[in-house]
Amino acid sequence: MAKKNNFFIISGIILVVVFVLVYLGVNMTSNVGKSKAQVTLDDADKRLNKLYSNISVTTEQPIKGQIDLNPVDLAASLPDISKFPITVKNSTDYFIEIFSSPEKGGTGVDGWLTDVAAEFNKANIMINGKQASVKIRNIASGTATDYIRSGKYVPDAFTPSNELWGEMVKDSGVKTDLISKRLVGNVTGIVIARAKYDELVSTFGSINVKNITEAIANNEFSMGYTDPFASSTGLNFLLTALNTFDSSNILGEKAVQGFEKFQANVPFIASTTIQMRDAAKSGMLDGFVLEYQTFLNAADLKGAYVFTPFGVRHDSPLYALGNISKEKRDIVVKFAEFVNQDKYQKSGKDKGFNNLEDYKSELADTDGGLLLAAQKLWKEKKNVSKPIVAIFVADVSGSMAGEPLNRLKESLLQGQKYLGNDNSIGLVSYSSKVSINMPVGKFDTNHRSLFVGAVNSLQAGGGTATFDGIVVALKMLKEELAVNPNQKPIIFVLSDGETNEGHSLKEIKGLIEAYQVPIYTIGYNANIKALQSISSINEAASINADTDDVVYKIGNLFNAQM
Template identity: 45%
Template sequence: MKRKSGLIVRIMCLLLVVLFAGCTTGNDGKIDNSSNDIKKISEADAKTELKSYVKKINPDTASPKRDIDSGTIDTKAELPDIDKTYPLSVEGSNQIDAEIFVSPEKAGSGKDGLFNELAEAFNKKNLKIDGKTISVSVRSMASGTGLDYISSESYVPDAYTPSNLLWGKMLESQGTGLTTIADRTIGNTGGLLMKEATYDEIMSKYNEVTVDSLVKAVIEDDLLLGYTNPYTSSTGLSLLTQLMNHFDSSNPLSEQAVNSLREFQKDLPSTLYNTLQLREVAKNGSVDILSISYQTYINTPEFKQYKYVPLGIRQDSPMYVMNTASAEKQQVVSEFTKFIAEQGNQDTASKYGFNQLDDYEYKLEGIDGATVTSIQKLWKENKNGGKPIIAVFVADVSGSMDGAPINSLKQSLLNSGKYIGDDAYVGLVSYSDEVTIELPIERMDSKQRSYFTGAIKNLTADGGTATYDGTLVALSMIQEKLEEVPDARPIIFVLSDGETNEGYEFNKVAPIIKSLGVSINTIGYNAQLDELKKLSAINESATINADNDDVVYQLKQLFNAEL
């Protein structure tokens, strides 16, 4: 089975790919807007045009100055205000109210809103404990995000129901006091979704679709597999944990397991935050194989022509109560869990896509929470298959960024530096109407980190905005570094307000970016996000709105996944 387009997963974005806005070129390649398609050119032609454009741009090179960022990684400070970013989806108002963190596939909307409906029905019953009426409040968030709030003690609910038990194991290993009320509230599985042709070809060569056959297919270069970020997503964490156990069942943290992970990951695409984003990306029809839960699969019409193969541990939504909750609130959680278990409510769950495939079972024997946490860290260190990263940050320092935007941009860059591995190669470009190479690409050792910090702190805003000129210079720097480090994975991060009024325009640079295949993640500050989305969409990358309250946490997850 040869690699072909029908087997390649193009899951390199974190948000839905957007349609390109219209652009046309003028005679000089400068600003013009009206064509829909990106012109296709060869890689050789792209490199030739890139050199020509960068020569015309003629970027300056700054004299680097060293500085020290005295800040430390503070998980608690990075988390956003919970009421602004994750408001209650159900707010109980009875005399004793217990708040529950609920994973989004059961606390969202429509058929993803089961626990919201059950909570509202439970609250209307006005049950009593010691003569006091009881209720529950529901707060929807990804399982990994809930763990971050709880483990950092930034905000501790009365109860927590993630998608699977791995998150509870991790909390226990970190010293969080919690008690299991139920190993299962509703049934679900994680697994892989694949097109019929993909499934048939794997079956034809390997006679089965299992973790073993998928690992062989990936390592033998027959297909690429996309899965979600195991720091936030239960399906991603479950699949990763099963993979590590497959690599070495006696010790999933062994050198043998790590080497197998590197081999497996060497050509895989970037990772998404969570399954809900993966579902949105997949709707464009270009995805052939991806990780997803069965409940999501069965409720997504676009997936009806796909095969679903359950893998990893079950996703049965255990219910945990925090030991810090009062005895009365713990009893409320227990009563709500009993309410969920009532046959009528389980029937509703089944109608919403839960409680299916109950004959599927996979157990990870002997793996505790500390091991799962270590598996996450090993993934971060080895997710690129041992390949180094080449990352160039492109900072908008035009006049429109003056004040709060440039200050926020600088803080974002300083924060990001803490999540860049020592083996990464990093550079920095700034642009207004002109472009400056603030920091040439070098390995991110202590010396480069100090130069990176110094360059960031010295950024000031003034002048026009030549976003695509800055991007071209970053792309040129990466191409030169790839000659020295040919196996590296290149990434560009553009931090901007999205406004472009100088230099080359989208239509002229897009074919070069497309042909060279470099991911460009964009981060918008008081931004015209549509313009930034066009840039990210060229090679299916992420756009993040830095004006949101959770930007620091979003960037942390982006850099965890990318760097």
């Protein structure tokens, strides 16, 4: 719930604050660099006006640009596959490459498959008279599915967290051969704070997704979940939620209406599980989604939270992909048999897998086309009740000249394809001074053209007054929300992170805390720590754009947040 001071005071009329609990669901104190004395919104308004009056702000004449109406080229946006680490190298020339989800293909407690694959390569296993081995690539299930579906890179085998991704791959036309429905057992669930869990039990008698979605729709439960385009748990939760609204037609009018009512009261959608966990630490979320293996290995959750499973099981199926040769398919089959040995299943249990074995999947089998349609529905409907108003703040200082500014422009021009028409967008740029390159407006075809023109006209030069740019963005948001209060405000700062002019973070930190606007930062040849210090105030994300996957990263970010 919002705190007692969470109201804007404008022209003597108290307007309901739309900055509080609008998006990330975090409270007025960040767990990073917390201010000793909180700033009331009345004080924040006065301080904002004072800071703004000291900034040289110009308004540029909008210039229309040529809109690229072609859909996003997924394959082109994906980086070279070498971006994703090989956690186990093949030990022979007779091998298969397997894409593995991170909860088992990483290291430590998340390295079960990594360890078993290493043992497989040491076991001198002969197939067709040759010694076989495997190579494991650690890659998130959603990202792996994008590589496979786009044809950018198709491995010999794929073990995502659940079978939903396998169905989506199959729908793309890639030959998908299910070798094993289960390599190791896992489930996903909603992690609920114990006090809230007890409260829900007293209300409903038991806990399930139907009760939870009802509580959320009634604004009685504050929960976060992860992006269903990228996260196995997020995709599972989306499908389960739609099923609770209408199990006979999860894309029908009844299900859509139920989803819209439910989504209107969801304060937080995370791009990643890590981001969600950080937001949960603020204490404003009653619950969030997580896999049980991760829950068991998170010491800070034990005792304080209760795990309630939902949806399909996450049993790590194994698929052979494409026109794989018989010899390679034989290796996939042999590997599935190898990992099923008792000692390796026991080692899985030691790492948190193979628990809650009595839980059965609640959902019927779902084909890939329906899953893709559910993702599309989520993208179209998640912000219907509260559309986004976002200000992009672009660094055009001298240090951004050349490649950094070129990449910044590319990010915005490609990223705008992920922005829905129902959102409102503005663009600010800054060097020693601040320019309003495009005022806030609905992102229709006309405004999209103005955005493209404004981005193309950006030129580098001068000093770096990052926090002046943020002050101007806050001022624009405040004015927009005074007119159209039923919107969710966000700021995106694209910069190299270095500030040498204008106001300081110390001067505006209280404003950011009081207004509760999440500020996502995207760094180009950047001081990433400096940018993270801005994003961490309201627990938004920070992206390092100095890689060839910047367009893909930003696409995922905009998918989740816009």
